[in-house]
Amino acid sequence: MTTKTALSEDPPASLRHRLFWALGGVLAVALLGLVVFALSVRAELDQASARGSSDLALAADRLTTGLQRYRELAVFLSDHPTVLALVFAQSPGESPKQATSDLLRGLADKTGAHSIMVVDGAEGGDGQMLAAAGEDRLPTGSRAAVRRAMDGALGVAHFVDLEGRRRYVFAAPVFTPGGPAKGAVVVNVDIGLLEWGWPTEASAIYFTDQYGVVFVSNRSELVLRGGSAGPLPITHTYNVSGHDIWRHEAGPYIPSPALHLTRPLPVVGLEAELLMDLRPVLSMAGLQAGMASALALVFAAFLFFAMERRRTLAEANARLEARVAARTEALELANRELQHEVHERHEAEARLKRAQADLVQAGKLSALGEMSAGISHELNQPLMAIRSFAENAQAFLERENPQKAADNLGRISELARRMGRIIKNLRAFARQEPETITDVELTSVIEAALEMTQAKISNAGVTLDWTPGAQIWVRGGEVRLQQVVMNLLSNAVDAMKTSSETEEEDKRIEIRLTPGDPTRLTIADTGPGISEPEKIFDPFYTTKEVGASEGMGLGLSISYGLVQSFGGRIRGENRPDQSGTGGGAVFTIELQPAQRNDAQPKPPGESLDATY
Structure with missing residues (x-):
């Protein structure tokens, strides 16, 4: 009862107190x-x-x-x-x-x-x-x-x-x-x-x-x-x-x-x-x-309202503390549940990364499986040639013609080096590369990918327009970049092979390297182009027939993720059908250049601008 009386008499006294301070502030x-x-x-x-x-x-x-x-x-x-x-x-x-x-x-x-x-x-x-x-x-x-x-x-x-x-x-x-x-x-x-x-x-x-x-x-x-x-x-x-x-x-x-x-x-x-x-x-x-x-009046008003707000907040704080005490235990319980959920999310993320790595490795093995017939052909031809050159060398030795025998032995050595280079690229491509980003020489990556897809390109009757130039260094992973280039080359060959109606149709793949910031790698073909450019990097999206053995539509999706992991970009678009060039698809890869001062021009080699 006493508390109620005090509360009923307090407002008029508080009002007089505030009016007194307001009048004093105006006079000041x-x-x-x-x-x-x-x-x-x-x-x-x-x-x-x-x-x-x-x-x-x-x-x-x-x-x-x-x-x-x-x-x-x-x-x-x-x-x-x-x-x-x-x-x-x-x-x-x-x-x-x-x-x-x-x-x-x-x-x-x-x-x-x-x-x-x-x-x-x-x-x-x-x-x-x-x-x-x-x-x-x-x-x-x-x-x-x-x-x-x-x-x-x-x-x-x-x-x-x-x-x-x-x-x-x-x-x-x-x-x-x-x-x-x-x-x-x-x-x-x-x-x-x-x-x-x-x-x-x-x-x-x-x-x-x-x-x-x-x-x-x-x-x-x-x-x-x-x-x-x-x-x-x-x-x-x-x-x-x-x-x-x-x-x-x-x-x-x-x-x-x-x-x-x-x-x-x-x-x-x-x-x-x-x-x-x-x-x-x-x-x-x-x-x-x-x-x-005016400034003094604003300050006084601000001070007055601040004091009023402080008083109001003090009253509200007293009521809030009771609620806070009641909610603290619930919040602690929710915090423990959240920590448990975060731990589960971290484990799921780790599992996802492992699954992605396995998927990338599976994509590489799938690509090797698709190329197995062509690689067997690439290895079988040098083996047959080696056998033929060895028999010829033996015959020349029997005829006491060592010069001809030496020429055959030199050809056998060159074919052996070619086979060793193909096997070396296959072993590097098949291994599980750690997810680190280093300086990679892009020209050698393209040539290694071409060696592994050479059989597929030649069997499809595709003309390759590519001339190696100076060394160009970028940031990335060597094996993963090879996988991206192989996927784009393989897709280009498949697109032109499925769209070809006559043997005389011009089937061509153009590869261009443009140094700069960023460095651009462009792979263009003369196939039918891309029907839905906005979906080409979606997982399981493919234009091949249902049940086809060529793939499941994961190649471009994997390539997109790999290029993104290097800090780069990849995009695909249709090339305009101009006179003398034809239509087709164009894929452009943009990579961050490496800060290297030791990049020297690559010694001239054999041009790959030929029909395999």
Whole structure:
């Protein structure tokens, strides 16, 4: 009763416990997201500041270089002989003035200057126009620069003229030899034309004077508000990790909020400033924070479900252990029965291998039995010839003709070697070869098989097309390969013998060896072909008449197993009935080549391309 009460009160307490951990996990994920967002914003701000500083330095160098070109132009003209002739003339005439004007116009066109003027120091130092290109009157804002040039220094001024154009002026003094300045060369630059050639920047870059007024910018909104330049309308500024963040109301095309960077330019009397859009920075930080929060949430959910699964598995494990204990004894009994069955299967496999070996040996003995008549004929012919040559040799000796007797004895020796070779091949073929794979010379295997089937081939009137070549080594068993070749040759002879209707029919067996990887042995005949190619390697499949004494349909099945045991392949197919070749069956044996370096060409022997 107590157990039931505890179990009935446990679920609500467990549910509250799980809800508490779930709420704590959500809060931890949210806190992690905020921390990652802050760290990401700081890291992204550092990277953005580095990129912005580089962009601002490039823009500052671009402006400084562009203005320095006109500064150097003013200094260059202040020492030009044409300008000096005009300034130092006692009563300037039309000729020096025209030459100077032509010079100024040409340089203004080439450099893009708005105007170039030559003034003297008359009228209280304000300057009297001597020659000009671009405009005929000295702008009001440039007089301070001219006065400074008359004092012997390079005058610089920037201002907005009455037409709203932003001007930057360089005034270079023209000194008398060993004395004070007598005139000045004034180069007037239109900042708007200078800005026109700047490349497009993603950030807003502008240059302000000492009063904070925007004078040069790559954004027209910053310098043309209300037709005149003015300070940037900033609403809020923040400092985040040492970086200035601005909010402003300068227009929709000026980034806000933006990272604010500055760079002083004392050479041109301006300060370079940059506003970089922070929305990509905030988006990247938010994305990183979101990904971190999502990963943390997935991990928390995985942890929560893992704990729930662990609790569920613990309960299930308690129930399972009882079942496991009950099944252990049954499994042990089944294991013993399985071991007994495996032992029986191993014994059956061993018996099967012995039966297969006996079947192979029986196939060889059956083949020897089929060839017994032909072999007897092959041995009987040399014996009869030996007897005849011996009697002739005896007669020649009686007639005291030893040379003829020696020739007969040599022929007797050759016939004896031939008989010995036939008997040797028969003994090797009949023995039980161990199931090992070695390097075998394939050409000698074919010739040994031909010697044992020579009588059968000749009796059937079959033409053999085979020319021994170089030695070709493969992996296999010598006696078993002989059995495979003999089976294919015997089947080819039987097929052509049973299908022959007239003695004049072309009966031919072609043997070809193709070295390579794999090495191919092809045996083709001109018989009727294969009626069912997909069944030729099935056991007990035969096309011979029922009760025929030639065999039981095991030859090709045994050959298939032997070639497979060497790691090779054998296939049979019908040869197309082409002009001059005839139809028939083609058997191809593919064997693995042996890795030998001692294979030498076989000495030329007698060609077996003949009719036996």
